[in-house]
Amino acid sequence: MKQINVKASKNYTITVDRAFENFKAQVLPLIKGNVVAVITDTNVEPLYYAQLESLLTGKTVCKFVIPAGEENKNAENYISLVNALAKAGLSRKSTVIGLGGGVVGDMSAFVASTYMRGVSYIAIPTTLLSMVDSSVGGKTGIDLDSGKNLLGTFFQPDTVYINLDFLNTLPEREVKSGLGEIMKYAFIDSRITPSDLQNINYEDLIVKSLEIKRDIVERDERESGDRMLLNFGHTIGHAIEKLYDYKVSHGECVLKGMAYAIELSEKLGFISAEQKETSLNFLNGAGVSLEKEFNISQIINVVKSDKKADGNTVNFVFTKGFGEGVIKKIDIAKLSECF
Ligand SMILES: NC(=O)c1ccc[n+]([C@@H]2O[C@H](COP(=O)([O-])OP(=O)(O)OC[C@H]3O[C@@H](n4cnc5c(N)ncnc54)[C@H](O)[C@@H]3O)[C@@H](O)[C@H]2O)c1
Structure with a gap:
């Protein structure tokens, strides 16, 4: 225990x-x-x-x-x-x-x-x-x-x-969905590394994930700052979930959302093209298709109605590579750069 x-x-x-x-x-x-x-x-x-x-x-x-x-x-x-x-x-x-x-x-x-x-x-x-x-x-x-x-x-x-x-x-699909949320932690905190997801020890991964989330929640329980880091992949992930009419699992949509966030992180200069490739390969390890199935205007429309959006801007979480996330307020129209 x-x-x-x-x-x-x-x-x-x-x-x-x-x-x-x-x-x-x-x-x-x-x-x-x-x-x-x-x-x-x-x-x-x-x-x-x-x-x-x-x-x-x-x-x-x-x-x-x-x-x-x-x-x-x-x-x-x-x-x-x-x-x-x-x-x-x-x-x-x-x-x-x-x-x-x-x-x-x-x-x-x-x-x-x-x-x-x-x-x-x-x-x-x-x-x-x-x-x-x-x-x-x-x-x-x-x-x-x-x-x-x-x-x-x-x-x-x-x-x-x-x-x-x-x-x-x-079910296998739900395991992949959970792995998606664990992978999210690897992009915002160095306590979970890509190699942890190669030789999986669930008890270890669950305890590490909980410690990361615990530390963030203790710093910012009501999500006015750091807690937003936990939304890595979620801004677009939630939009995709809604566009699928909630028929595709939350974790799968978050995985897809993280792929967009990684592309945008590269476009805006937070990571190199090589880091982008390594990050996308890592995400592919979850075995969920990262194909873009919706067009930009569909996604932007949904993001605008997200409770985290503020008019035409949204606090978006980027990665600076494994282990470090960064929150930046961006114009929602900027999302088109990851298409
Ligand atoms: N409150 C938060 O901080 C927070 C964070 C992330 C996600 N969420 C929410 O969590 C929800 C997604 O959760 P989820 O992925 O667990 O989905 P879920 O609750 O729909 O469970 C997935 C499926 O697995 C089945 N199931 C559950 N446990 C099982 C088990 N042990 N064996 C066999 N089948 C089992 C469920 O009946 C369901 O069909 C979303 O609504 C999302 O918004 C909330």
Whole structure:
């Protein structure tokens, strides 16, 4: 078992474990109240819910299952969930547990942060992407018709519990998606290097990713500065995700977005042509096509509606090569230079 301590507006511990071995010792004592709402999705529920429920000894456990997939991280499901929590009699003293990938994580944390003005929340991420990224840092939210994550809060969990065995059932495509977010860290922090992604040790990669994200979140919890570095590949990645109507995974779209960010970094002189080639080859290692499937005007239109855009400008994250990112405000029209 490994543990990472986060000191944010709330201090909490992330436990990286196997086979739920230390769940009872590390998580059970932190669960407030006797009633626990476990929010999960239709794919994760049959795999892991029963095991989790059996570990929640002494608690009354209520199960809430949402349909799997990004298209379900929406207002309708959010309202249904909070209504179901109220119907089941969950009080302010209850705890919400999110058992699932980033979709369940964002949705359940948003429910916890708003239900009765906020109840305790415990994250149990089950995808590689949610283990290394979305379960940490306190961003919660749902998508609106006009864009991704447009309704949400900053809300830190009481604890995060990662069971590495969840990765055994993860489809190959979701593994690639998680590797995309891990590769992102290699472009902004030197603690993850390209060779770490050649001989993969998931426990090591997950712990290093969490330490990098933890350090950034501790410096800038509300994303007014350094935390924007975590958006490397995301400005265009989110636009691509929307253009695909959320049918292609977040991590795959981020990989595609990073390819654009690398090209733009070269065009604007942050890296050499050789560094660009090395970086793109590294990204290709994730096994996701980096073909440009949309034209520039389609992407620019979506970027303009991104919550991070400010009129005709956006804070864009460039790489200065492996290990170093840089944030620069640019004119959105400049994005055409990477086409
Ligand atoms: N809050 C943040 O800081 C943050 C950061 C990054 C991404 N996100 C969000 O995370 C979401 C993407 O998360 P994701 O990639 O985990 O997607 P996801 O939650 O849709 O999970 C991917 C698929 O894997 C299935 N699944 C989950 N765990 C499984 C397991 N152990 N075995 C088998 N199948 C399993 C899910 O049911 C789903 O079909 C996006 O909505 C994105 O916006 C949030």
